[in-house]
Each structure stands twice: as C-alpha cells, then as structure tokens.
Amino acid sequence: MDGRTGLPLVGMVGGGQLARMTHQAAISLGQSLRVLSVSADDSAALVAADVRIGSHTDLTALREFAGGCDAVTFDHEHVPGDHIRALEKDGIKVYPSADALIFAQDKGRMRERLSELGAPVPRWRRVRELADITGFGLPAVAKATTGGYDGRGVWMLQDEAQAQELIATGTSLIVEERVPLRRELAALVARSPFGQVAAYPIVETVQQDGICVEVIAPAPGLPEQRALEAQQLAIDLATALGVVGLLAVELFETDDDLMVNELAMRPHNSGHWTIEGARTSQFEQHLRAVLDYPMGATTLTAPVVVMANVLGGPPGGISIDERVHHLFAEDPGARVHLYGKQVRPGRKIGHVTVLGDDLAEVRARAARAAKRLQEGI
Known part of the structure; x- marks a missing residue:
C-alpha cells in the first residue's frame, strides 16, 4: 500500500514499453507502479516515479524491490522460476505464479501441458539429436524452448544440412509441423485470483519477418462461432493453467480448425489497440486482475480498430518529433504511442492506433501513419 495515497502499490519487473503503458493505466486508477529496470534509460524508467535499478x-534485488508491494507482476517472462517461488515463500503475491509462468517460459513444457489438456496444437516433438528432426519429417519448424521472441529462436528447416547445423549450436529445441495456416489470430483474456475472467474480441495479427506489424480488431470475416470457440479456449487455458493477470493466446487459423501457437502471460502486443479501442485497456485490466478487482468491460469503442507497430527505419532524415508534427497535420485522428526508445532499424519504437467504420480505410490510415513515423515520408 502506498502510504501517501492509501491505494495499492504494484511492482512490475521489467522496464520496457509494457511497464510504461501499465504505468499510464495506473495513474488514472490512483495506483502507484514500482518498476524494476536494468537501466535508467529503459522505456518505463524514463517516466515512472518509483524506479529501482536491478536485474x-x-x-x-527482487526481494528488495518487492518489499511493500501489494502485488508483483512482469512485463516479460524471463524471471527465473526459483526466484518467483522464493518471493512467494516470503509472502509476496506474485502474478502469474511460477507454476503458471513456466508454460510461457518453456515451449516444451507448454506443448506438453497443452497436449495433456487436449488443446489443439501442431504436431510436435522434443529434439535431443538429429534423428528427432529427420524422423519427424522435413520441412519443419524448429523453436528454441526458451528465450525466443519477435521471430528470434525460430528456424524454418528445409533439409538435413540445416537441421544438423542447428543441432550443433546446442540450443534446446522442439520441432513442429509447418501448419497450413490461413492467418494468425490472438485471443486475450484476463483472470483474477477470485476466478473472474474477461475476454476481448478476437483479433487478427499480421506478421512480417516474425514481427507483428498490424493488429485488426475484430478479426475481419471471422465467423461468430469460431470467435466464441477461440475466446472459450483462452478462458479454459487461463483457468487450467492458473493464470492471474492477462493471458494472450496466439492462434493459427486453418481452413478447418484453430491451433495454439504461443502463450504470453502479461500485456501483449496484440492488445495495444485496447488503449483507445476497448472500454478497458489491457493494461488497466491487468492491474485490476492482479489486485483482484472486478474486471472491466471489453467491448469495442468503434466498429473497426487497427494498430500498426512503428519500427525503427533507416538512419537519417527528419527527427522523430518532426515526423509526429507531419503525421498529426495529415491525420489528427491517429493516436500515437512512442516508447522513448533509441531508434534502431527494425526495433519496435512505438505504435499507432486508428478507429473508424470502414476496414479498408482504417487499415490504410494506420499503415500510412506508421510509415510516416518510421520513414519520415
């Protein structure tokens, strides 16, 4: 509890853009967000008042950081499970728990548990030697069991030579079938310790080079029954895995079915559109969930919402501030979120959100806005 306000103090481990946007949500609720950041220059550390520097x-460092917090949560999944259990043993409320988070940290454990639960997943196998890949069948997809994100830690294997080269690195791997997908979807739900759940509309996510570049809410052309199935799947998984806070379920949509691709137990890129596009943003919902507040409404604020990620472009050109000036002159309705990051080619430095009635128009506006910020043109 923050003695100055009499309102909760939440600790978030990680100082990235997710913590930055969670801090913004905490402000309107009167809550205080304490951030554990590895650097004073991280996105959240640049704006939050209570920042602790540590790993x-x-x-x-985690124990000192957690002292006095009503709840501790994360903006990434990289905290060692043994450390989380130590905090839990100290009496700290940590959400998600170590027992839940392991299924977002380790893809092998995730696939095993989802298979046990009967959830739809691609055909897969753990890799211990080359024969585990060649016997599985090529071409195939290999994934590092830990540490991968934004396309990193994923390899499209075409032949035995590629597989042998990857095995030689010593990386812990699983191998999966290449799913004949129509598109990728995401189901975002929140769950409280009490067990209340709230589900957001299913969205379509558009990927380029392993990075999400666009999110469309609601997913266009998705039959109502399939959307309900996706929401129920996410709710069932959140309940079965004991997740508290947000759970993002990344899905493959095929001609006949849905398959679970990945899980994330934190605010997620597929939910950034909710800041303007839903009655309750994913960041406020996550705070509500970890503090066991009643969940907020998840309905859309417009018929169509599109979020486009802003990636760092080539060096040179006009400053990012000048680009914002030009964008606002061109499209006053575009909502800009910049993360305070140093610009590097391909790095996520922000996102833009556009709301409207016409899907084609809204997508075009969002794409133009992102390009304006990325390239200055």
Whole structure:
C-alpha cells in the first residue's frame, strides 16, 4: 500500500514499453507502479516515479524491490522460476505464479501441458539429436524452448544440412509441423485470483519477418462461432493453467480448425489497440486482475480498430518529433504511442492506433501513419 495515497502499490519487473503503458493505466486508477529496470534509460524508467535499478535474475534485488508491494507482476517472462517461488515463500503475491509462468517460459513444457489438456496444437516433438528432426519429417519448424521472441529462436528447416547445423549450436529445441495456416489470430483474456475472467474480441495479427506489424480488431470475416470457440479456449487455458493477470493466446487459423501457437502471460502486443479501442485497456485490466478487482468491460469503442507497430527505419532524415508534427497535420485522428526508445532499424519504437467504420480505410490510415513515423515520408 502506498502510504501517501492509501491505494495499492504494484511492482512490475521489467522496464520496457509494457511497464510504461501499465504505468499510464495506473495513474488514472490512483495506483502507484514500482518498476524494476536494468537501466535508467529503459522505456518505463524514463517516466515512472518509483524506479529501482536491478536485474530480474538477482534474487536480492527482487526481494528488495518487492518489499511493500501489494502485488508483483512482469512485463516479460524471463524471471527465473526459483526466484518467483522464493518471493512467494516470503509472502509476496506474485502474478502469474511460477507454476503458471513456466508454460510461457518453456515451449516444451507448454506443448506438453497443452497436449495433456487436449488443446489443439501442431504436431510436435522434443529434439535431443538429429534423428528427432529427420524422423519427424522435413520441412519443419524448429523453436528454441526458451528465450525466443519477435521471430528470434525460430528456424524454418528445409533439409538435413540445416537441421544438423542447428543441432550443433546446442540450443534446446522442439520441432513442429509447418501448419497450413490461413492467418494468425490472438485471443486475450484476463483472470483474477477470485476466478473472474474477461475476454476481448478476437483479433487478427499480421506478421512480417516474425514481427507483428498490424493488429485488426475484430478479426475481419471471422465467423461468430469460431470467435466464441477461440475466446472459450483462452478462458479454459487461463483457468487450467492458473493464470492471474492477462493471458494472450496466439492462434493459427486453418481452413478447418484453430491451433495454439504461443502463450504470453502479461500485456501483449496484440492488445495495444485496447488503449483507445476497448472500454478497458489491457493494461488497466491487468492491474485490476492482479489486485483482484472486478474486471472491466471489453467491448469495442468503434466498429473497426487497427494498430500498426512503428519500427525503427533507416538512419537519417527528419527527427522523430518532426515526423509526429507531419503525421498529426495529415491525420489528427491517429493516436500515437512512442516508447522513448533509441531508434534502431527494425526495433519496435512505438505504435499507432486508428478507429473508424470502414476496414479498408482504417487499415490504410494506420499503415500510412506508421510509415510516416518510421520513414519520415
């Protein structure tokens, strides 16, 4: 509890853009957000008042950080499970728990548990030697069991030579079938310790080079029954895995079915549109969930909402501030979120959200806005 306000104090491990946007949501609720950041220059550390500098792998730093917090949560999944259990043993409320988070940290454990639960997943196998890949069948998809994100830690294997080269790196791997997908979807739900759940509309996510570049809410052309199935699947998984907070279920849509691709137990890129596009943003919902507040409404604020990620473009050109000036002159309705990051080619430095009635028009506006910020043109 923050003695100055009499309102909750939430600790978020990680100082990235997810913590930055969670801090913004905490402000309107009167809550205080304490951030554990590895650097004073991280996105959230630039704006939050209560920032502790330290590593998520340092148990002493985690314990000092967690002291006095009503709940501790994460803006990434990289905190060691043993450290989380130590905090839980100290009496700290940590959400999600170590027992839940492991299924977002380790893809092998995730696939095993989802298979046990009967959830739809691609055909897969753990990899211990080359024969595990060649016997599985090529072409196939290999994934590092830990640490991968934004296309990193994923390899499209075409032949035995590629597989042998990957095995030689010593990376812990699973191998999966290449799913004949129509598109990728995401189901975002929140769950409280009490067990209340709230589901957002199913969205379509558009990927380029393993990075999400666009999110469309609601997913266009998705039959109502399939959307309900996706929401129910996410709710069932959140309940079965004991997730508290947000759960993002990344899905493959095929001609006949839905398959679970990945899980994330935190605010997620597929939910950034909710800041303007839903009655309750994913960041406020996550705070509500970890503090066991009643969930907020998840309905859309417009018929169509599109979020486009802003990636760092080539060096040179006009400043990012000048680009914002030009964008606002061109499209006053575009909502801009910049993360305070140093610009590097391909790095996520922000996102834009556009709302409207016509899907084609809204997508075009969002794409133009992102390109304006990325390239200055």
